[in-house]
Amino acid sequence: MEVANQLLNDGKAYYCYASKEELAEMRDTARAEGRAPGYDGRWRDRDPSEAPAGVDPVIRFKSPNEGSITINDAVQGDVTIQNAQLDDLILLRADRTPTYMLSVIVDDHDMGVTDIIRGDDHLTNAARQLQLYAALGWDAPKMAHIPLIHGPDGAKLSKRHGALGVEAYRDMGYLPEAMRNYLLRLGWSHGDDEIISTEQAIEWFNLENIGKSASRFDFDKLENLNGTYIRNADDAYLTTVIAPYLEEYVGNKLSAEQHLLVKNAMNGLKERAKSVISLAESSQFLIAERPLAMDNKASKLLTADAIQILQRLADRFDTLTEWTKEQIEEVVRVSAEAEDLKLGKIAQPLRAALTGTTVSPGIFDVLEVLGKETSIGRIRDVNIDS
RNA sequence: GUCCCCUUCGUCUAGUGGUUAGGACGCCAGAUUUUCAUUCUGGAAACAGGAGUUCAAUUCUCCUAGGGGAUGCCA
Numbered sequence: 339m340e341v342a343n344q345l346l347n348d349g350k351a352y353y354c355y356a357s358k359e360e361l362a363e364m365r366d367t368a369r370a371e372g373r374a375p376g377y378d379g380r381w382r383d384r385d386p387s388e389a390p391a392g393v394d395p396v397i398r399f400k401s402p403n404e405g406s407i408t409i410n411d412a413v414q415g416d417v418t419i420q421n422a423q424l425d426d427l428i429l430l431r432a433d434r435t436p437t438y439m440l441s442v443i444v445d446d447h448d449m450g451v452t453d454i455i456r457g458d459d460h461l462t463n464a465a466r467q468l469q470l471y472a473a474l475g476w477d478a479p480k481m482a483h484i485p486l487i488h489g490p491d492g493a494k495l496s497k498r499h500g501a502l503g504v505e506a507y508r509d510m511g512y513l514p515e516a517m518r519n520y521l522l523r524l525g526w527s528h529g530d531d532e533i534i535s536t537e538q539a540i541e542w543f544n545l546e547n548i549g550k551s552a553s554r555f556d557f558d559k560l561e562n563l564n565g566t567y568i569r570n571a572d573d574a575y576l577t578t579v580i581a582p583y584l585e586e587y588v589g590n591k592l593s594a595e596q597h598l599l600v601k602n603a604m605n606g607l608k609e610r611a612k613s614v615i616s617l618a619e620s621s622q623f624l625i626a627e628r629p630l631a632m633d634n635k636a637s638k639l640l641t642a643d644a645i646q647i648l649q650r651l652a653d654r655f656d657t658l659t660e661w662t663k664e665q666i667e668e669v670v671r672v673s674a675e676a677e678d679l680k681l682g683k684i685a686q687p688l689r690a691a692l693t694g695t696t697v698s699p700g701i702f703d704v705l706e707v708l709g710k711e712t713s714i715g716r717i718r719d720v721n722i723d724s
Numbered sequence: 725g726u727c728c729c730c731u732u733c734g735u736c737u738a739g740u741g742g743u744u745a746g747g748a749c750g751c752c753a754g755a756u757u758u759u760c761a762u763u764c765u766g767g768a769a770a771c772a773g774g775a776g777u778u779c780a781a782u783u784c785u786c787c788u789a790g791g792g793g794a795u796g797c798c799a
Contacts, residue, residue, distance in 0.1 A: 358797085361796090365795090369725050369726075370725080371725090372725060373726070374727070374795080375726065375727095414728095414729070417729075418728090419728065423727055424727095427796095428797055433797080437797070437798085437799090438798065438799045442799090457793090459792095459794070460794090461728065462793085462794045463799095465728090483729090485729085485793095488791095488792080490735090492792090494792080520736095523736065523748090524737095525736085527738065529738065531747090532749090533748095549737080550730060550731095551729085551731065552729095552730070552791085552792060553736065553737090556735050556736065558749055559735070559736065559748075560749090562748085562750085565762090609761060610761035611761085620760090680758085681758050682759080684758085686758070686759060688758085689758075690759095695759090696759055696760080698759070698760075699759095699760090700758075701758055702758085
């Protein structure tokens, strides 16, 4: 690369023939003596004519040994590092390819990058890069080094740990907007504000309010945030989001009617979901084939007595000419009275018959959304089963 | 080892030289309720420790401890 050659010509870089073994030895002795570890600069001023035969040299940067360099960081403040602490880094490898340190510098410069925001694990790199910028006579970009995010146990995030890509969080059922809100709040604040939309975040975000300490990833809070975003989300949008899960469940594409069915039930469904996954699961009963499979708790509710009561209820439903929530509720309440039962006693078995589970949106909503035919059909299915 | 950074409830955080140290998640209790949720009310819960500056320190300074990061012919 020309930049490396330019530094070479300016006497700001040099060839180094040190072997891997020598390097390891330098590190060991430096550590033993309590000095800064790293290359000791043995080829810094040596003439290339002394080079050992058959060794492809690397090109090292002749970094200043005296004084110090201070990084004017937008979040860390002024951080000063002694130049002596920084050894002569490699610019070009033995095979003439550039190292990361050289690449970023010239890339950023060529691309006209003005601001660098990255993890604070790059803080010492910043010092080295600043030296390089100075040697090249280039203006250094503004820098901001933000704290790292740790795993739930306080350890550094790793592949084993939860530092997964965004797709992983999507697959766990987190909405992108909830994820953004959570991450934003992790290390940055705007007073006591917690729920911050993406639009609001764009307007408010700044570097000054970024904290300096590392934070832990807390799934409980993420989940809570996810729940509130789901509750506030548009029904049609949520239906689209869970459609793929439902299609996997039924094994084929959702029909227009099924799609509509789910959308119509969404208002009650989203109220109790904390993730896209659980939302999809709680929606399954809507599009399930008759007869419904009962889960354990549901079948326990369907005693012989309960089933008889439900059949009588179904008969009453038959006589309805209008299938509206009000009509349905009226019939159920009247039935309960006629059977001398509390509403709950009839609502739970009914829920079991209609959904196959013990958990669902309000029972009248379920009835209405399912429609007269399906509702009565599912109730009668229960009779036949037993 | 050396260098750099960090430290307010369990977690994410607000905050000020004088506050009952605030909010959120979680937790506990209660209310509402056809299930589960939601919602509402109340509660427990923190300024890491030690010096110093000051009439007064959570807030300013120093030290200690603890945590994190960097120490590659990786990026």
